[in-house]
Amino acid sequence: MTTTTLPKKFGPYGGQFVPETLMPALAELEAAYLHYRADPDFQAELDHLLQTYVGRPTPLSYAKRLSAKLGGAQIYLKREDLAHSGAHKINNALGQALLAQRMGKQRIIAETGAGQHGVATATACALLGLECVVYMGTVDMARQAPNVFRMRLLGADVRGVDSGSQTLKDAINEAIRDWVTNVADTYYLLGSALGPHPYPTMVRDFQAVIGRETREQILAAAGRLPDSIVACVGGGSNAIGIFHDFLPDEAVDLIGVEAGGEGVHSGKHAARFADPAIGRPGVLHGCYTYVMQDQDGQIALTHSISAGLDYAAVGPEHTQLRDLERAFYTSATDEEALQAFQALCENEGIIPALESSHAVAEAIKRAPTLPPDHIMVVNLSGRGDKDLDTVIGAIGG
Amino acid sequence: MQPLEAITNTFAQKKPAFMPYFTLGYPDLATSLDVIEACAAAGADMMELGVPFSDPLADGPTIQHSTQVALQGGMTVEKCLTAVSHLRARHITIPFMLMGYINPILAYGLEQFVAAAAQAGVNGFIVPDLPPDEADELAALSAAHNLALTYLLSPNSSDERIKLVTQKSTGFTYLVSVTGITGARQELSQALGDFIRRVRVHANGPLAVGFGISTRAQVEAVGALADGVIIGSALIKAVDAATDKAEAAARFVQEMVG
Numbered sequence: 001m002t003t004t005t006l007p008k009k010f011g012p013y014g015g016q017f018v019p020e021t022l023m024p025a026l027a028e029l030e031a032a033y034l035h036y037r038a039d040p041d042f043q044a045e046l047d048h049l050l051q052t053y054v055g056r057p058t059p060l061s062y063a064k065r066l067s068a069k070l071g072g073a074q075i076y077l078k079r080e081d082l083a084h085s086g087a088h089k090i091n092n093a094l095g096q097a098l099l100a101q102r103m104g105k106q107r108i109i110a111e112t113g114a115g116q117h118g119v120a121t122a123t124a125c126a127l128l129g130l131e132c133v134v135y136m137g138t139v140d141m142a143r144q145a146p147n148v149f150r151m152r153l154l155g156a157d158v159r160g161v162d163s164g165s166q167t168l169k170d171a172i173n174e175a176i177r178d179w180v181t182n183v184a185d186t187y188y189l190l191g192s193a194l195g196p197h198p199y200p201t202m203v204r205d206f207q208a209v210i211g212r213e214t215r216e217q218i219l220a221a222a223g224r225l226p227d228s229i230v231a232c233v234g235g236g237s238n239a240i241g242i243f244h245d246f247l248p249d250e251a252v253d254l255i256g257v258e259a260g261g262e263g264v265h266s267g268k269h270a271a272r273f274a275d276p277a278i279g280r281p282g283v284l285h286g287c288y289t290y291v292m293q294d295q296d297g298q299i300a301l302t303h304s305i306s307a308g309l310d311y312a313a314v315g316p317e318h319t320q321l322r323d324l325e326r327a328f329y330t331s332a333t334d335e336e337a338l339q340a341f342q343a344l345c346e347n348e349g350i351i352p353a354l355e356s357s358h359a360v361a362e363a364i365k366r367a368p369t370l371p372p373d374h375i376m377v378v379n380l381s382g383r384g385d386k387d388l389d390t391v392i393g394a395i396g397g
Numbered sequence: 398m399q400p401l402e403a404i405t406n407t408f409a410q411k412k413p414a415f416m417p418y419f420t421l422g423y424p425d426l427a428t429s430l431d432v433i434e435a436c437a438a439a440g441a442d443m444m445e446l447g448v449p450f451s452d453p454l455a456d457g458p459t460i461q462h463s464t465q466v467a468l469q470g471g472m473t474v475e476k477c478l479t480a481v482s483h484l485r486a487r488h489i490t491i492p493f494m495l496m497g498y499i500n501p502i503l504a505y506g507l508e509q510f511v512a513a514a515a516q517a518g519v520n521g522f523i524v525p526d527l528p529p530d531e532a533d534e535l536a537a538l539s540a541a542h543n544l545a546l547t548y549l550l551s552p553n554s555s556d557e558r559i560k561l562v563t564q565k566s567t568g569f570t571y572l573v574s575v576t577g578i579t580g581a582r583q584e585l586s587q588a589l590g591d592f593i594r595r596v597r598v599h600a601n602g603p604l605a606v607g608f609g610i611s612t613r614a615q616v617e618a619v620g621a622l623a624d625g626v627i628i629g630s631a632l633i634k635a636v637d638a639a640t641d642k643a644e645a646a647a648r649f650v651q652e653m654v655g
Contacts, residue, residue, distance in 0.1 A: 017499055017526045019455045021551035021576050023558060163461055164451065173454045180455065181577040183553060283500045283526065284452065296473040297504025298451040 005030060008197040009288075011323060013316035016196040018286045021180045025188075030198040032103045037205070046098055053127065054084045054094065056209065060217035060377070066347040070367040073228075073374035076221070078214050078242060080381045081352060087382030088210060088238045089120035089191060095206035097124035100187035107131045107182065110189045111175040113140055113168030113234075114307035114355070115147025116382060117191030122154035124189075132156040135174045137166040140307055147386055165301050168311050172285050192235025193315040196286030200316050207241025214377055215245055222375055228253040228366070231379035232358040233329065234270070234308050236315035238381035243327060253328065255366075256318060257358045259304030260331035270302035271331040272314045273322060284313040305334035305390060306354035308382075332361035338394055340364055341384065353382030354390065399543045400520040404443065404492045404568040408603040411442050413620035415654050416605060418496065418629030419636075419646075420447035420460065421477045422467030428642050429467075430483060435643035436632075437489045439650035445523060445627065448477045448497030455525040457580025459630035474505045478517045485518035492520035494547065494568075499527045502535075511538040521545025521568045529565040536565065547571050552592045556599070563600040569625060570600055573608045580630045581611035585618065593622045616653050628653065 009015055016026055036042040050056040059082065063075040080088040093110075100108055108130050112118030118134040125132035134151055138160040141148050151158050164170035172195075179188040193203040218226050229246060231239035233256040246252045261269030272279040272290040278300055282291035292300040292312040304310040321327035332340070337354055340361035344352050352360060356379070363378045370376070384391070398406070407414050417436050423429050433444060449464035449472050456464070474497075481493055495514060502510050502524065514522070521544050527535065529548050539546040545568025550559060553576050563570050574589055575582065586592075589606070596604055605625030610616060612631075619626050632649055639645030 015531050016528065017531055018528065019525050019551075020528055020549040020558070020562065021553060021573060023528055023530075024551075024553050024555055027555075163458075164465070169452060173452055176454045177457075177578045183576055280504075282503055283498075285454070286526070291500070293500065293504060295504070296475075297501030298468060299500070 006034065006198055006201055010317045010320035013289045013319045014197055014200055015288050016286060017283045017288065018196045019180055021183060022196070025179070025183045026196055026198065032099060033198055033202050036099055036102055042098065042102065046095055049094055050091070050209065054090050055082060057213040057217070058082050060214060060221060062221065063348050066343065067367065069347060070364060072372065073367040073370040073376045074372065075363055075367060076218065076226070076375065076377045077350070077380045078210060078377055080210060080238065080379060081350065081356070081383035085120050085123045086385065087116045087120065087353065088207060088241060089117045090123060091209055091241070092191065092203050092206040092237060093117065093120035093124040093189060096189045097121070097128050097130060100189065101128055101130065103187065105185060105187035107133070107186045108189050109133045109135070109175050109178050109186055110191060111135050111168065111171040112191065113171065113310060115140070115144040115151065115386065116308060118151050118156065118158070119147055119154070121189050122151040122156035125156065126154045133178070134158045135161050135171040135178070137161045137168060137171050139166040140168065143390070144307060144386065169284070169299060176285070192237040193240045193317060194235045194285065194287055194289070194313060200287065203237050204240045204244055204317060207237050208244040210238065210241040210379065211243060211245030214242055218375065218377060225249055225252055226375040226377045228255060228374070228376045229379070230255045230257065230359045230362050230376060232257045232309060232355050232381060233314060233318060234259070234311050234355065236318045238379050240315060240317055242379045247326065254321070254326065255362060256327055256329045257362045258329060258331040259306060259309035259358060260333040260336070261303040263333055264331055268303035269331070270304045270310050270312070273329045274331050287313065287316055289316040289319045290314050305337060305394065306358065308353070308355040309358065330362060332358040336361040338391065341391060350380070351384040352380055353384045354387045356381045400515065401543045401545050401568060404520055404545050407442050407492055408569060408624050412624055414442040414605065414625040415440065415616070416443040416445060416625050416627045417441050417632045417650060418445040418447060418627060419632060420449060420463040420467055421480050422449060422470055422472030423463040424466055425470050426472065426476065426480060430480060431643040432636055432646040433484060434487055434489055435647040436650045437491050439647040440654040441491060441650050443492045443494065445494045445496045445629070446477070446481065448474060448495055448501065450498040450501055453498060455578055457578040457630060459633050460579050463633050474501045474510070478513050481517040481519055493518065494521045494523050494545070495519050496523040499524050507534055507538055511535070511542055511544065515542040515544055519544065521547060523547050523571060525549060529561055539567070549573055550596060551576055552586065552588060559596050560599045563596065563602065566602065569603040569605050570596065572596060572604055572606045572623065574606050575609050577608065579608050581634065582609035585609060585615055589619070590622055613653055613655065
């Protein structure tokens, strides 16, 4: 097994702020990841499953009617909503579940907020015959009941978390506590490009397939690279997945969209970069990055209509990309996301996830200001079936 | 006496040193100060004082609950530091280790925090989510103020980690008795003796064992092997069950130290 290690930080961000009990587990994970990342047999198995099970490559669709209606940029949609289990989450869940299997770990634990990562993990575990425990805040269980049922159908043991705010951050706390306790035989399948090293790097690598496919597809469709790429950012795995392959292409603008909730000055949002009074560098869940917190360093409660963006910290690589001005971060409110959700339904016949609707909202804002030869790719990270109850509640049935 | 020297002296004079943990501000600030004073008077050799954090991922339900109640009662880092000053004003001289997570410390400002802690009469820090790999700045500041910065080891720690942690820890090294979170356990691991012996090979300083210890018999068993014994959740449970919290704490400590 190789002894080289990966960089632990993205500039000053990232790192391993974890209890000592997890340090050997993170070292074991990093060594195994480095080994299998270079193993052609592992890559071949993953690629085969991505093609024959997940349905990759996912299409790149030209949003003809939406583009015409907005009267500016040509908008293309990267269709992660068409990946098996309904979102990009499966790319990472399958990659890590295969890794866990190669490492000889039979018990998988995961956290979930909206339930998409929990469903993806339960799916991968059912496919590979692994035991699956998913931690989910009891508030999230109530607002995402269909996903709880899905996970249980797929054989997962869904455990409600009653501590703290009973949402995603508390589910992660509980998953980490489980991992600390059962570290010898348990694999923690973290769902976004955050947490302690090597997760931000490994999750990005498993999601980078999105950007690699997008490059090939836009070259085939338009004969050149896009001018801009837009993606929503919760933890930030779909965004870093589509950005990664384009980082050296400085002419391609990269735009991340955070959850603006009820407005970035309302105190009810999850836009870590938008409000310097609340979003500041700090440590949450093993990682130094932008964290929403009060003056005393207690983690702030976040709000978004989309449970998948409702998290207090952002992946450390995004924070670095923002510092470097390689990527630009903005936000869309609940209201804007809902309008974008409807616009995509009506003009393109696609029901997007509320998370992805934040990226669509930004596209709707920008496109009319851009010339007609501007090519914009929007990462449509997931489908919206799971959100129908929320949308009915917000706009009426 | 210098803060770090006071810790060294405690371990030199009393083996094993008995070190209870209690959360500052639980169930309210005044009661927590009375509980801590009662522990000291009843024979605690050192104390760990918990600084509440909203997301205590190394803690079990008992300490989680106590920190949540303290936060709801308005506890802050600033108030924790003031609380230590008040305890010193009551002429409690045993060493105090502040135990808290890194984010509230960063929010306070590392330099300001260490200076204010030294000023208040703190002897050192235990930061469960700050392994030595991430702690260079806090370590340098602590050393400059002659305060201890104690790191943790776990039964699954490799020899390499044991070397690193024992070499970097000041004051003592904190051995976690089980791979897991804080909270009382029925039985201690049979492998604890092997773990402590494995650490002794590399350690020059004192070794204190915590997590999972709740009875006099466990204190004796661990005390025969280690230089210090730490109890947290069991003390909180004893205090929870009583009307007179300080009296219950005193009784608990007396029972444990025998």
